[in-house]
Amino acid sequence: MRLAELSERSGVTTATIKYYLREGLLTPGHRVSATTADYDETHLRRLRLVRTLIQVGGVSVATAREVLRHVDDDSLGRTVRMGAALWALPHVPEADGSDEDVATARREVDRLLETLGWSTARDLATLSPDHRSLVAAVASLIRLGYRWDAEMMAPYARLMRQVAVHDLDFVEGYPSESEKVEAAVAAAILFEPVLRSLHRLAQEEESARRYGLS
C-alpha cells in the first residue's frame, strides 16, 4: 500500500508517519520509485504499536525507540524480551520518603513475595522497576499513616496473578513471537485504563450491594 492508504488504515496523518520514519520508529517502505514507497501489513502493525505507545501511553519518542528495540530483539527468550520491553516503559518514581518508611515497605514487599512464593520477582528484586514502584507505593501508604503490610497485600497480589494469567492467554493468542511481544507491550498500556475503570465500577456495585443506594 502507498503512504496515503497506510495513513487512512492506521488513522495516523501522513505528516506524523513521516515524522515516525525520520525518528526511526518505523522502518522505511519498499522504494518503488524516487518519490514513492510501498508499505505492508507489518508497517501497519508497527504504526499501531507506536501510536499506542506515544498517543495513548504518553511515552516519549526516545522511550518508544528503546521499547521497540527490545520488541525487535529476537536473540532473547520470551520472558526476558517481554520483560525488557515492559521495563523500558515509564514507572512510578522512586520512593522519596524517609529511609525508615522505605525500609519498612521493602521488608513488607519481601515478606509478600516470600509468602506468595514468587521466586522470579524475588530474584529480580534489585533489577526490576516494578519492584521499586511497588516499594515506593507502599512507602507512600505507610508515610500517610495507613497500616499496610504483607498480609493486606496478599489477596490483592493473588487476584493480580489471576489477571496476569488472562493477559498472557491474550498474548498467546497471537501467532508469531514478535506479535506476542508487541501484544504484551500494547496490553500493558491499554489494559491499565480498562482495569482502573472496571475497578471503580466494581466498587460502586459492591457498595450499592452492601449499603443500598440511598
Place this chain on the structure above:
Amino acid sequence: MRLAELSERSGVTTATIKYYLREGLLTPGHRVSATTADYDETHLRRLRLVRTLIQVGGVSVATAREVLRHVDDDSLGRTVRMGAALWALPHVPEADGSDEDVATARREVDRLLETLGWSTARDLATLSPDHRSLVAAVASLIRLGYRWDAEMMAPYARLMRQVAVHDLDFVEGYPSESEKVEAAVAAAILFEPVLRSLHRLAQEEESARRYGLS
C-alpha cells in the same frame, strides 16, 4: 497541638499548612490567643487526606475542595457519599474516536454489565464518569485494531469485583462514617499504584512460570 507539632506529625511544612487553611481545605484550629491556635487529631487526619489528594494524586486545589465537600456531606447515604467523592476525582478523558468505535465500545460495555448483572452500574451509566472512562478505554483498544468485547472483559471485571470486596473490607475497618468515606477516597488514590505494580510483577512471574527465564 500547635502548628509546629501538626507540621511535624503530618510531614507537611507549616507554610503549606497555612496555604491549605487559606484555601479552605483545612478547618481553622481552636484559637487560644491572638496568634496561636490549637489543632487536634481531626486536623491531622484531614491533612493526611489533603496531602494524599494533592501530593500523591496530583489533584488541583479546586478538585480537592470539591472531593472534601462530598466527604463532609453527612446528609448522604454511604454509597452516594463515597460515589460523589470518587466521581469528583480526575478521570480518563472522554472518548475522542470516531462515533462508530465509541458506539461499538458502549454496546460491549452494556453487554458486559448485563452479563455480570451489575445493575447499579447500568442504572448509573449515563451519570458515572467511570462508565464513560471504561467506554473511552475500550474504544481506544478497538480503534487500534484489538478484538475487545464483553467476553474478553468479563473475567477481568469479575476479578476487579473481588478486588473491590477487599477495598470495602478495608474501608469498613474504620470506626466512624466520615473516616470510612475518607478511607475510600485515600484508597482510590493510593491503591492504584500498588495494584499496577503488583499486576506487572504478576505478569513477570507468570511469564517466567510459562516460558522460563532464558
